[in-house]
Amino acid sequence: MSVINLKAGETLVIKASRVWRGTPEPPREALVYLQDGKVAAFSTGDQTGGYKRNDPVKEPMNVLELPGCTVIPGLIDCHVHLALDGRDFSRARQQWTARGELLERVKADLTNTLERGIVAVRDGGDRAGIGLEVKQLVITGRLAGPLVLACGHALHRQGKYGSFLGPGLTPAELEKAVDSLARQGVDHLKVLVSGIVSFSQYGRVDAPQFTRDELQRIVYRARSRGLRIMAHASGDDAVRLAVEAGVDSIEHGYFISEESLHRMAARGIAWVPTVIPVAGQVRGKWRVQYTAREVEVITRTWRRQVEMIKKALEMGVTLGVGTDAGATGVCHGQGFLEELLLYRKAGLSPADILLAATRNGAAILGLEHLLGRIEPGRPAFLVAVEGNPWEDISTLAKVKYVFRPADFPGKKLPEKYNSLQPERCFMRLI
Ligand SMILES: [Zn+2]
Structure with missing residues (x-):
């Protein structure tokens, strides 16, 4: 596995057996021309973009031959917690005040993420910022890693679930909290609409933390600051409230109803179902901490989630892939393919899974103009895997190269990436 940082002035031609461009079309044999950290052109047997196949390329170019490999757009994890490591919750929290250890751990987790082909992550917040x-650290080049979109603190109600994700808020403090996060330069907001799902009683979830009016105030303020909102919602009551308030994505959504999915499809609200933090509890070493009854509850819970994923796809909901990496049992990087394999269990085709992991992720992050597709002019965030993921999603375990522009993280992302169209905001507030 190598990460190739494409420097300004450098050119490279990738000759792989297949290129999948992040569209509903299957992969094809093609050449991808990279220049200055961007996709300069691609060419196939009967379709050309930029270069004609027989055009002599003027300047000498390095050629990377990748027989048997497929080049795809970089993968996107829509839900991670970089403050946690997925192995030991208390130790990870102790490290928040031990800088050296924390940075070592984060560095390793960012490397694990990037080496699995994940080029961008959306962080779901933590109390320590x-x-x-x-x-x-990534933007300034001090840590190597995927692009990180961060929310700082998650918004939650004082005295309710989520104290490790941010300070609890009273209803009077909501606007102030949004303004403060906006000033800190966050990319989006995370709101905890509910608590967590029970592992001992099937279908039980904590009650919503906010009223519809309070959530709408948060959404309204966020819109005025140009911020999107990811809403942590377990249980259908919380999902319904979040959908009515007009958030951008529902995170988790355990016990979501078909009716809520219909509304989400109609309003263009995405779903990031995060199955692995539940399914992972009853696998390997984690299983022993649960009673037989709890194992049964957890198993029924994730199986229901998987069934709803298939329904969501059929109803036209935009499905993203989020791992909740950092949550107990979900390691950064590694959790992504585990989540994809659960999507396969849901009955999704490799094509649908790939689209969720690339194109949809880019849209959920608001980076659809930069990520999720291989197209001339776009920054070259690409992955080469051995085999053909269009036929077998598990080939994503065999990442051979990750390509990315060397100087991209040093550049500020274009304004467009977190500013929404006013009409769209209005639609969402209805
Ligand atoms: Zn989260």
Whole structure:
């Protein structure tokens, strides 16, 4: 596995057996021309983009031959917590005040993420502001990693679930909290609409933390600051509230109803179902901490989630892939393919899974103009895997190269990436 940082002035031609461009079309044999960290052109047998196949390329170019490999757009994890490591919750939290150890751990987790072909992650927040700090460390080139979109603190109700994700808020403090996060330069907001799902009683979830009116105030303020909102919602009551308030994505959504999915499809609200943090509890070493009854509850819970994923796809909901990496049992990087294999269990085709992991992820992050497709002019965030993921999604385990522009993280992302169209905001508030 190698990460290739494409420097300004450098050119490279990738000759792989197949290129999948992030569209519903299957992969084809093609050449991809990279220049200055961007996709300059691609060419196939009967379709050309930029270069004609027989045109002599003027300047000498390095050629990378990748027989048997498929080149795809970089993968996107829509839900991670960089402040946590997925192995030991208390130790990870202790490291928040032990800088040296924390940075070593984060560095390793960012490497694990990037080496699995994940080129961008959306962080779901932490009380210590670590996700936001890691974003800065990556942008300034002090840590190598995927692009990090961060939210700083998650918004939650005082005295309710989520104290490790941010300080609890009273209803009077909501606007102030949004303004403060906006000033810190966050990329989006995370709101905890509910608590978590029970592992001992099937179908039980904590009650919503906010009223519809309070959530709408948060959404309205976020819109005025140009910020999107990812809403942590377990249980259909919380999902319904979040959908009515007009958030951009529902995170988790355990016990979501078909009716809520219909509304989400109609309003263009995405779903990031995060199955692995539940399914992973009853696998390997984690299973022993649960009673037989709890194992049964957890198993029924994730199986229901998987069934709803298939329904969501059929109803036209935009499905993203989020791992909740950092949550107990979900390691950064590694959790992504585990989540994809659960999508396969849901009955999704490799094509649908690939689209969720690339194109949809880019849209959920608001980076659809930069990520998720291989197209001339776009920054070259690409992955070469051995085999053909269009036929077998598990080939994503065999990442051979990750390509990315060397100087991209040093550049500020274009304004467009977190500003929404006013009409769209209006639609969402209805
Ligand atoms: Zn989360």
